[in-house]
Amino acid sequence: MTFKSILAATVATGLLASTALADTIRIAHIDPFSGAFSNVGTVNGKHVQFGADMVNAAGGVLDGDTLEIVRFDNKLSAQETVIAFQEALDQGIRIVTQATSSGVALALADAVKKYNRRNPDDPVLYLNYGSADPSLTRDKCDYFMFRFEAHSGMKQAAATDQIAKDDSIKKVYIIGQDYGHGHEVSRYTKEMLAEKRPDIEIVGDEFHPFGSVKDFTPYIAKILASEADAVVTGNFGSDLSLLIKAANSAGLDAKFFTQYSGTFGTPTAIGEAGEGRIYDAAPWHPDVPVEQGNADAAKMAKDFEAKYDSDLYYVQIVVQMQMLGEAINAAGSAEPAAIAAAMEGMSFDGPTGAMQMRASDHQLFHPLFVSVFTQDGITNDSEDTGLGWKTVLSVDAEHLSDDSTCQVEKP
DSSP states (O other), rough: OOHHHHHHHHHHHOOOTTTOOOOOEEEEEEEOOTTHHHHHHHHHHHHHHHHHHHHHHTTTTTTTTTTEEEEETTOOOOHHHHHHHHHHTTTTTTEEESSSSSHHHHHHHHHHHHHHOOOSSSOEEESSSOOOTHHHHHHHHTTEEEEEEEOOHHHHHHHHHHHHOOOOOOOEEEEEEEEEHHHHHHHHHHHHHHHHOTTEEEEEEEEEEEETTTHEEEEHHHHHHTTOEEEOOOOOOHHHHHHHHHHHHHHHEEEEEEETTTSSSHHHHGGGTTTTTTEEEEETTTHHHHHHOOOOHHHHHHHHHHHHSSSOOOHHHHHHHHHHHHHHHEEEEEEEOHHHHHHOOEEEEEETTTEEOTTTTBBEEOOOEEEEEEEETTTSOOOTSSSSSEEEEEGGGGGGGOOOOOOOOOO
């Protein structure tokens, strides 16, 4: 089943699962639904549910079974995540999904591996829709773990291509959250710019506490003093919104190159002050369907907006749920081992183009778009700001690459 066929069935039947279906396949969604990053978990949860609803509306899986999402609040804590995982196990759930915070993802991946080693005849399938730390599929890949979004290194490859094209950028300041993802963004940025634009000077390389900085003014003061032409950050959620708010308040006019500016209230925080200088490397933005002339993807975005009164952003979460449905049907089973075997190496005609799940490490390759925040030529604005995102550089899945040499071991 392709994205187009799923969408066609959804349009025909609506986004309501039939109450007459025989059974449900439960999926544990573990994310922060309380605390400082609850806005992230809430947005993610809408996308997970929307993707499941699309599969269900298209007829469900197998003989009409439906996907049911069961939420578990991990408060963005690795310890709480492991507890939530155990609760899901106790409820008989054997498919879990999560992504917010790579540190949490690594803890969950480790817990899943340990459980599967102890229970080889009753394994758990872990679907990660976007944790950015490359190590998940680089040196910690696992047969029962699949990642559906490009990691930070792949995104930085696209972002640094755009930076390299901009002759006005001579000095770059790197700032990020002090954990795996932030450090990988820094490493990739420095390595890639050294190759693509060796004349660029890295005038700052700084890490700040994760999720606890309330005022980024002191950090912005350092960036101003460095006379940086561009700022590179992998921040997300409040850490990104507050960083950009502080930059606007201080009158910092440097360009920002980000990975998560399209959601979590960040477009609202950016406002008019960020027009033409905030860039985002991501799998989607609201005008991608318009730029591609893709009526099906545009319909999907409109359906999401109508259902949740908010913008569709995490298209890869929807893709994950669609590919899960396709894998269950291909396997003829909802058992984790059968799903994993069907998903490994799977090709998928996604809402933004061709996608491929690499068999060696279970990393999905999909198109990426570097876009700029602007009102010029925008059809769909973002968060009712009057501004939106316009693609300045697109990269097809077949042209993406990374440094993974990991090989999963089949059980």
